[in-house]
Amino acid sequence: MTETKNSLQIKNLxxxxxxxxxxxxxxxxxxxxxxESEFIVAVGPSGCGKSTMLKVVxxxxxxxxxxxxxxxxxxxxxxxxxxxxxxNFSLFPWKTVWQxxxxxxxxxxxxxxxxxxxxxxxLKVTGLEGFENNYPxxxxxxxxxxxxxxxxxxxxxxxxxxxxxxxxxxAMNRTIMQxxxxxxxxxxxxxxxxxxxxxxxxxxxADRVIIFTRRPGKIKxxxxxxxxAGKEHWRNMSIDDVLTLKNFQxxxxxxxxxxxxEIEGNS
Amino acid sequence: xxxxxxxxxxxxxxxxxxxITGFFLFWDFAxxxxxxxxxxxxxxxxxxxxVEKLFTGYLGGNIFVHIRSSLYIVMIGYLFSIMLGxxxxxxxxxxxxxxxxxSPLLSIVRPIPPPAWIPLAILWFGIDxxxxxxxxxxxxxxxxxxxxxxxxxxxPQELIDASKTLGATRTKQLMEVVIPSGLPxxxxxxxxALGNSWATVVAAELVVASSGLGFLIQAGYRNFEANIxxxxxxxxxxxxxxxxxxxxxxxxxxxxWRENQDQF
Numbered sequence: 001m002t003e004t005k006n007s008l009q010i011k012n013l014x015x016x017x018x019x020x021x022x023x024x025x026x027x028x029x030x031x032x033x034x035x036e037s038e039f040i041v042a043v044g045p046s047g048c049g050k051s052t053m054l055k056v057v058x059x060x061x062x063x064x065x066x067x068x069x070x071x072x073x074x075x076x077x078x079x080x081x082x083x084x085x086x087x088n089f090s091l092f093p094w095k096t097v098w099q100x101x102x103x104x105x106x107x108x109x110x111x112x113x114x115x116x117x118x119x120x121x122x123l124k125v126t127g128l129e130g131f132e133n134n135y136p137x138x139x140x141x142x143x144x145x146x147x148x149x150x151x152x153x154x155x156x157x158x159x160x161x162x163x164x165x166x167x168x169x170x171a172m173n174r175t176i177m178q179x180x181x182x183x184x185x186x187x188x189x190x191x192x193x194x195x196x197x198x199x200x201x202x203x204x205x206a207d208r209v210i211i212f213t214r215r216p217g218k219i220k221x222x223x224x225x226x227x228x229a230g231k232e233h234w235r236n237m238s239i240d241d242v243l244t245l246k247n248f249q250x251x252x253x254x255x256x257x258x259x260x261x262e263i264e265g266n267s
Numbered sequence: 268x269x270x271x272x273x274x275x276x277x278x279x280x281x282x283x284x285x286x287i288t289g290f291f292l293f294w295d296f297a298x299x300x301x302x303x304x305x306x307x308x309x310x311x312x313x314x315x316x317x318v319e320k321l322f323t324g325y326l327g328g329n330i331f332v333h334i335r336s337s338l339y340i341v342m343i344g345y346l347f348s349i350m351l352g353x354x355x356x357x358x359x360x361x362x363x364x365x366x367x368x369x370s371p372l373l374s375i376v377r378p379i380p381p382p383a384w385i386p387l388a389i390l391w392f393g394i395d396x397x398x399x400x401x402x403x404x405x406x407x408x409x410x411x412x413x414x415x416x417x418x419x420x421x422x423p424q425e426l427i428d429a430s431k432t433l434g435a436t437r438t439k440q441l442m443e444v445v446i447p448s449g450l451p452x453x454x455x456x457x458x459x460a461l462g463n464s465w466a467t468v469v470a471a472e473l474v475v476a477s478s479g480l481g482f483l484i485q486a487g488y489r490n491f492e493a494n495i496x497x498x499x500x501x502x503x504x505x506x507x508x509x510x511x512x513x514x515x516x517x518x519x520x521x522x523x524w525r526e527n528q529d530q531f
Binding site for chain 2: 077083084086095104155161
């Protein structure tokens with residue numbers, strides 16, 4: 001594979017769990033690449049191993065077979081250069097918004113003056129100015145997820161991992177956060193690996209969409225969304241406008257029918 | 268929400284007033300018409316006389332001398348329990364070897380009711396403060412250990428994972444995530460321990476003491492002054508209640524981020 005900066009390579013990844021009913025294969029020989037500044041979204045039925053894959057990439061779980069490389073370096077454990085955003089926000093409830101965002105730089109020994117600047121910057125980028133002294137429980141789900149995104153981005157990760165980040169939000173907040181994520185991401189454009197159940201979300205955000213089969217999780221197909229969208233990616237428009245576009249609707253239908261056959265099983 | 272909560276509180280307050288007033292009326296009735304013997308059941312008025320006696324001075328000083336004596340012993344024993352129990356509980360949950368060493372010892376000590384230690388403690392440490400401090404440590408050390416242990420064991424894995432992806436080492440995970448997130452549970456253990464300490468000091472003073480609130484009860488018993496016994500019990504209740512209340516306030520101050528803030 002060619003050397004590219006800030007790219008993620010997943011090679012022949014396999015994951016087998018031992019359960020009482022015997023061995024369960026969660027991931028089966030998974031290989032793909034996330035290029036520099038590329039936005040990859042993985043969709044697939046529940047329990048297809050998408051989240052397992054993300055945990056392996058984050059270094060939180062060791063795969064049974066295969067390897068993951070970040071900039072040609074094998075991933076052996078978690079580290080801030082692959083920061084993660086969780087579905088349930090996973091904010092530290094005893095820390096204020098400011099302290100949550102500051103957590104990463106602080107425990108990594110960034111000096112106070114520098115990290116104050118960093119926190120201020122990401123508060124601004126994520127639209128959290130004025131909320132820095134609130135505790136997470138005092139914020140709406142959408143605002144909490146902004147904090148989680150800021151907490152991850154402040155580490156200036158080479159790749160940003162998002163595990164169904166908007167799954168716990170209501171439909172209205174979800175739409176707003178999808179647009180917000182694009183805006184926030186555009187500031188530095190790290191590589192992104194994003195997992196979702198929503199086909200619409202996937203093709204609105206992604207450069208490429210990876211469709212998973214049901215368990216054991218394999219790649220069914222990779223869809224080149226950026227190619228389909230044409231010169232101007234539709235994530236740069238508002239979702240309301242994009243939903244009316246013919247080519248968006250067509251692609252959504254195409255991806256959905258593929259995901260659907262996996263959910264229903266008897267393809 | 269706010270109106271609902273205050274409505275519930277008002278209802279609670281009314282019922283509390285009714286039940287407490289009812290209790291005192293029944294007590295007064297029973298003392299005057301059923302028992303008719305102030306040595307066995309003093310009436311509320313008799314007890315008030317006992318309270319007054321305690322304030323003006325009874326057996327070596329007024330009530331505050333005895334309160335100070337009891338509280339002094341409690342505080343020493345309680346502080347020792349926290350300093351020993353909380354770190355031990357945390358380490359047992361965090362490190363398997365520590366758990367393996369101390370769990371068997373704790374399972375031996377736990378089933379023994381702390382007051383059972385009082386005679387032995389007096390034998391070992393004498394009738395002064397040190398014997399009582401020992402029994403208090405026995406009684407309040409265990410809830411500190413158990414709750415700290417549970418606090419660390421019941422960790423939300425996702426928060427630890429989040430800290431790991433942000434670069435937290437294992438020590439940082441413990442200090443920055445595990446202990447702070449378990450703090451409400453640890454504090455609950457410390458509050459239970461405080462109640463245990465208070466109960467234990469009274470029990471120990473009943474057995475042998477030259478001052479303290481348990482000593483007052485014992486003195487009242489020996490001098491056929493049931494009203495002194497009751498008045499001392501009231502003092503014990505008031506102080507126990509206040510300690511619990513103070514601790515709740517401290518909890519709210521230390522862990523303001525808790526979801527169920529205002530539950531008393």
